[in-house]
Structure formats: C-alpha cells, structure tokens
Amino acid sequence: AQTVTQSQPEMSVQEAETVTLSCTYDTSESDYYLFWYKQPPSRQMILVIRQEAYKQQNATENRFSVNFQKAAKSFSLKISDSQLGDAAMYFCAYRSVDYGQNFVFGPGTRLSVLP
Amino acid sequence: GAVVSQHPSWVICKSGTSVKIECRSLDFQATTMFWYRQFPKQSLMLMATSNEGSKATYEQGVEKDKFLINHASLTLSTLTVTSAHPEDSSFYICSARDRAHAPNQPQHFGDGTRLSIL
Numbered sequence: 047a048q049t050v051t052q053s054q055p056e057m058s059v060q061e062a063e064t065v066t067l068s069c070t071y072d073t074s075e076s077d078y079y080l081f082w083y084k085q086p087p088s089r090q091m092i093l094v095i096r097q098e099a100y101k102q103q104n105a106t107e108n109r110f111s112v113n114f115q116k117a118a119k120s121f122s123l124k125i126s127d128s129q130l131g132d133a134a135m136y137f138c139a140y141r142s143v144d145y146g147q148n149f150v151f152g153p154g155t156r157l158s159v160l161p
Numbered sequence: 162g163a164v165v166s167q168h169p170s171w172v173i174c175k176s177g178t179s180v181k182i183e184c185r186s187l188d189f190q191a192t193t194m195f196w197y198r199q200f201p202k203q204s205l206m207l208m209a210t211s212n213e214g215s216k217a218t219y220e221q222g223v224e225k226d227k228f229l230i231n232h233a234s235l236t237l238s239t240l241t242v243t244s245a246h247p248e249d250s251s252f253y254i255c256s257a258r259d260r261a262h263a264p265n266q267p268q269h270f271g272d273g274t275r276l277s278i279l
Contacts, residue, residue: 047276081267082251088272089199089252089254089258089272089273090270090272090273091254091270098266148195148207148210149256149268151203151204151205151206153203154203
C-alpha cells in the first residue's frame with residue numbers, strides 16, 4: 047500500500063516571501079499521479095497543482111511550483127510571493143494510474159502567513 | 162469547471178437518528194465517487210468507494226451497516242449514517258471522478274458536511 051508523509055505539521059512564512067512544504071511517499075508503482083490540495087478554514091478542498099510521475103519536468107501554476115524527485119520519492123511544493131490568502135492546510139496526495147483509484151493523503155501541513 | 166454539490170453542509174441531530182448526506186455531480190457523470198471522513202486537525206481518510214450500479218467498497222475498519230452508501234445514478238451518491246452517536250460526529254467529504262476524463266485528471270470535491278450528534 048502507498049503511504050504519504052508530510053514531516054512539517056506547521057509552517058509559517060512572511061508575506062511576500064517564499065516557503066517550501068515537504069512531501070515524501072512510498073510506492074512500488076512506476077507510474078502514478080501526485081497532487082497538492084489546499085484546505086482553507088472553509089474546509090473546501092482546492093486543487094493547487096498536479097504532477098504526472100512519467101513527466102520529468104516540474105509542474106508550475108503561477109506562484110506555485112513543485113520539486114519532483116522521483117528516485118527520492120519526494121514531491122515538495124514551493125509557494126512564491128506568499129499571500130495572506132495562502133494560509134491553509136496543505137495536503138499532499140498520491141493516486142495510482144488505475145482508473146477509479148482514490149487518493150492517499152498525507153497528514154497535512156498547516157501554513158500560516160504573517161503580515 | 163466540474164462541480165460537486167454536497168448537501169447538507171451542516172447537520173445537528175440527536176443520538177440515535179439516521180442522517181443522509183447527498184453528493185451530486187452537477188455537470189458531469191461520475192461512475193465512481195469517494196467518501197472521506199476528516200476529524201479536526203487531521204487528514205482525509207477514505208471510508209468507501211461508491212460505484213454506480215454496484216455495491217460500495219469499504220475500507221478496513223469502516224462498518225458497512227453503519228455507513229450505508231447508495232450510488233443509484235451517474236450523478237448521485239448518498240451516505241447514510243445509521244443510528245448516529247456522538248462518536249460519529251465528524252466532517253464528511255465526497256469526491257467524484259468524471260468518467261469522460263483521463264486518469265490524470267483530479268477528483269472534484271464537494272464542500273463537505275459537518276455532522277454533529279448530540
């Protein structure tokens with residue numbers, strides 16, 4: 047079974063600065079998908095960014111980018127120019143390529159943005 | 162974009178009551194829906210996978226008779242918490258996969274239901 051680990055329960059960043067959230071996972075599969083989801087106080091799950099394991103190029107979405115290291119099974123999220131609205135719980139998630147497979151979520155990292 | 166509607170958003174009821182939560186895909190067809198449970202300050206834990214027209218697949222430790230799941234159409238799955246007790250109080254979230262999308266597409270989440278059992 048796959049597992050996802052987020053070693054930072056809480057992180058804080060100054061507004062406009064850059065922060066990196068860590069995620070590692072364990073799997074025996076060679077192809078899979080990785081996601082970062084954001085859950086603000088409203089508890090709505092919001093997709094931040096996704097990465098296909100077969101792609102070597104790191105995904106980017108505006109201020110959000112990932113550092114995907116397949117051999118190390120590492121998938122960190124970098125948030126640049128942090129904004130107050132970025133404050134939330136961030137969950138790293140793994141999903142197999144088999145259609146219908148659910149997400150395996152990490153325990154989450156609570157990010158605070160300081161004004 | 163794809164929308165998943167979850168209803169109700171918040172329910173408070175007495176112990177022993179059965180509570181039904183609906184999860185609807187509004188603008189796409191979902192052959193598979195997932196039900197998650199989230200305790201305060203914790204991650205989402207998969208409870209069951211709901212497949213249209215067939216029995217749900219429950220995760221280990223989830224009581225099938227306690228959490229009844231019905232996926233009668235391609236746009237609706239329901240979770241019924243039977244004879245709810247205070248320990249069932251939690252945040253329940255559904256998500257759905259668009260059958261027309263490739264596997265690399267993300268699931269679409271509902272906004273969740275906060276269940277409080279008195």
